[in-house]
Amino acid sequence: MRYFLFSLFTFTLLMSCVDKKEKAEKFLPDASGAINNVSVVTENEYWVGRVGEVIRQVLAQPIYGLPQDEPMFTISQIPPSVFSGFVTKNRTVLKVETNKPAGITFTENVYAKPQKVIVVSGKTKEEIIAVVKENEAKIIETFRNSELDERQRQMAKSPHKFNTIKEKLGLTLKFSSIYEQAKQEDNFFWFRKDITTGHSHIMLYELPFDALTRNDSTVSQIIKIRDSIGQAYFKGRLDGTVKANGETVSSFMVTESAYTPFFGETIVDNKPALVTKGLWELTNDFMGGPFINYMIEDKVNKRWVVVEGFIFAPSVEKRNYMLELESVIKSVKIE
Template identity: 70%
Template sequence: MIRYVILSAFTLFFLVSCGNKKKSDKDIYIADATGAINNVSVVMENDLWDGSVGEAVRSVLAKPIYGLPQDEPTFTISQIPPAVFSGFVTKNRTVLKIETGKEADLKVLDDAYAKPQKVIVISGKTKQEIIDLIIENEVKIVDVFRNVELAARLAQMEKSPHSYTQIKEKLGLTIQFPSIYSVAKESDNFFWFRKSITIGHMHLMMYDLPHDGIKRNDSTVLQIIKLRDSIGEKYFRGRLDGNLDANGQTISSFMVTESAYAPYLKETIVDNKPALETKGIWELTNDFMGGPFIDYAIEDKTNNRWVIIEGFAFAPSVEKRNYMLELEAIIKSVKIE
């Protein structure tokens, strides 16, 4: 009997002690984030969505992406009324919540309902306050969501990494891309990788050049175009190249930057180094093939050089936004020694 009382008392003490402990972060389970690439859940009332606030949201999140042959929205938007925003629908990687009747504010929340996740909450007492915050913070909103998508795409690709050691040996850098990319060309310090897709193919190329190869001035974008066109002529010959035309003349076909579409150039940071980002359209001379490209010239001052990494895609009759996101994610994974 005494033994039973002691045992019962000990059990009760143990349970009470455990009950008094606060749950640690490790004890709290956070579900994995889900959702299609480049899809943002917008939580707001239907009447707001159908009005001026919804228009402001769409003008930011659905703005056409520069550098694609056809208009494609930056993000695909799924509007959800707050009353049904619960359970599985809260697990999307990117969520924009619009709250009315509160002080004007914009907050970025990490892993609020799932992980990894970014939730941007925009509030205001009036519709105009909310609209002003959306428009004023356009760049921030897009950057927050886009960085989440880039990280998610890279995480997917890291499940099957390449094992191509020559890149590090010859260029002194590491870069993450899946093993499905195959070597199309390797020459000295130049690498070209190719991936077949359902309709078409994707390409990744990388090389370096002396630091005086690109100068920052009013003609920087022209220098980059001239550089990539010279690379295109040397390495990326068209399917008709070398054939004879109707007049018996030899066809010369190679990749160039499309002159009718002005390339976009901006300063950015890659691997904590200054870089030049160029977006535009490529085409083949004397042929009808073309598509978007994204080019990064990374200034490697330590090694007195520029590292050039470019991705481009050929995917006729289908959207190319997600293909270009994959190439951008790969490029931004670079680590230069």
């Protein structure tokens, strides 16, 4: 009986704490801020010194896979004395707390919702620097996942209605209704939307399970597959035109050979996935840009589900466009 009463008391206490937390979050203001913008709360003397330099090396490092260097995050430094009111509502916040034991905490919905707040502390500058360096990967992952979630949330306000995706491929993919269907042939889908100075694209298709083998040549296999898809479906403006000498021009999308693609592995919808990032170009033309390709291993259905995003956006930054495409890819749900 005593054990039962103790368990009941503990359960009631826990539920009370959860209820209080939910009520507190319910009255939090909506988070704000531009995509990929992190507020760093630290004293000016720390920001202009070694602490600020290390934070910038982590958060503003160049993104691999873009034709020009662009920082992973845009940083806004805010002194603690003015960190109040509206400025606390940014979705992603990194706070530096001095004269405290060295450590790092990851919290959410502290000042607004949805929000990620990371607090780095230390008694000395050296301790703070060490904590930032030791947790670099987790800091980036936390903020990046937050931005991917936010982009998905924004696009969910106006979802597409291409139900044939589920009918043909047995999966769902979330992107906004602003995308138009450029082509649909059997189990191949291509969607596009106009952006500031160009266009953004999503391609979706499936491959037999034996179309790709995991070995030392996996990257080469993926490049060969995507180039064959580019040749079949993504033609250049000059494709089919005839030169003065009577030669017919062949122009289609291929992977740029002068740029080594990034290759890695991740999890999408609880399934292994191969990630390739690099640059594409058109043969016999001057168009090109970045791409991100996910090949999802669907063992249940004995196939690979391929989702690729790529953009053509000359003269403008491409970071946020590519984040949107990655957020679309990571929304895949396979039945």
